[in-house]
Amino acid sequence: MTEALRPALTAAEQREQTLKRTVPIVVLLLAVLAWEAVVRINQIPHYILPAPSLVAKTLVKDFGSLWPSWWYTIKLTFSALGLAVVGGVALAMLFALSKWVEMSLWPFAIVLQVTPIVAIAPLILIFVPSTTGALLICAWIVAFFPILSNTVIGLKSADHNLKDLFSLYRASKWQTLRYLLIPSAMPYFIAGLKIAGGLSLIGAVVAEFTAGAAGRDTGLASRILEASFRTEIPRMFAALVLVSLTGVMIFVLFNLVGKLALGKWHESEVSQKR
Numbered sequence: 001m002t003e004a005l006r007p008a009l010t011a012a013e014q015r016e017q018t019l020k021r022t023v024p025i026v027v028l029l030l031a032v033l034a035w036e037a038v039v040r041i042n043q044i045p046h047y048i049l050p051a052p053s054l055v056a057k058t059l060v061k062d063f064g065s066l067w068p069s070w071w072y073t074i075k076l077t078f079s080a081l082g083l084a085v086v087g088g089v090a091l092a093m094l095f096a097l098s099k100w101v102e103m104s105l106w107p108f109a110i111v112l113q114v115t116p117i118v119a120i121a122p123l124i125l126i127f128v129p130s131t132t133g134a135l136l137i138c139a140w141i142v143a144f145f146p147i148l149s150n151t152v153i154g155l156k157s158a159d160h161n162l163k164d165l166f167s168l169y170r171a172s173k174w175q176t177l178r179y180l181l182i183p184s185a186m187p188y189f190i191a192g193l194k195i196a197g198g199l200s201l202i203g204a205v206v207a208e209f210t211a212g213a214a215g216r217d218t219g220l221a222s223r224i225l226e227a228s229f230r231t232e233i234p235r236m237f238a239a240l241v242l243v244s245l246t247g248v249m250i251f252v253l254f255n256l257v258g259k260l261a262l263g264k265w266h267e268s269e270v271s272q273k274r
Contacts, residue, residue: 035052046234048233049233050233050234050237055234055238055241057234058234058235058237059241059242062235062238066220066238066239069222069239070219070220070242070246072219072220073201073204073205073219073220073221073243076132076136076139076204077139077201077204077246078200079136080143080200080203080204081143081196081197081200083136083144084140084143084147084196084200085147085193085196087140087144087148088147088148088151088192088196089147089151089189091105091148092147092151092152092155092185093155096156096177096181097173097177102152109144109148109149110145112141113145117138117142117203117206117207117210118206120138120141121134121138121206121207121210122210124137124138134207135207135208135211135219138203138204138206138207138210139200139203139204139207140203141203142200142202142203143196143197143199144196146195146196147196148192149192150188150192150195151185151188151189153185154184154185154186154188155177155182155184155185157185157188158180158181158185159184162180163180166179166180186261186262187262190257190258190261193254193257194254194255194258197250197251198247198250198251201246205219205220205221206221208221208222209224220243223239224236224239224240224243227239
């Protein structure tokens, strides 16, 4: 590539980056404006479909009462995700070190994954005396398998020639795990973390819906249920907006984690910078 073409290529890359940032925002704003126009033109009652402007006003007005529930949902989501990460990674490393452990415990992990959380949540609520503890277990079950599955695949994806080299130099299992398998599994773990982040939020909300929890120390799902029972549809939409914002924040956070962890060496992130 000649020196004359490099400035043009750089300008094209800058335009592409600008478009990547602005196009989704513009499309989102157009969708919101279209929603507002449809409600106003057709004069749809707010108890059927509130306009975005009314939802925004309700969110500002009721934020003081919605904030504790939002914080409860955030804490529940990240607590479940933290437990899923610790348990999933630890079990995946045991699977990598021992085939017998993998053969023995893998069926239980599959059963947890394929069983709908809505079906087992009532049982968990019966056996666990604490409602918060039961909700935490439900959210953990949903988030656990993606961490475990992706990490196991990553640990098994290390280059076989490098494995032979480690064996040739008589590296212990823990040395092989630390210096070869864990770095190889990192991209897969990050991918599983991105999936589990959203699933932990879904699990927390769905579990609370199933539990029908009510009272002060409850999450956004309870606020949504209360608003639907009272036909306070704008307040229900305001709570839904907070749930969506939480999911977006989780997505952005783990995208940043992926860039920090993989950006200097893995092709999935390095290629995006070229």
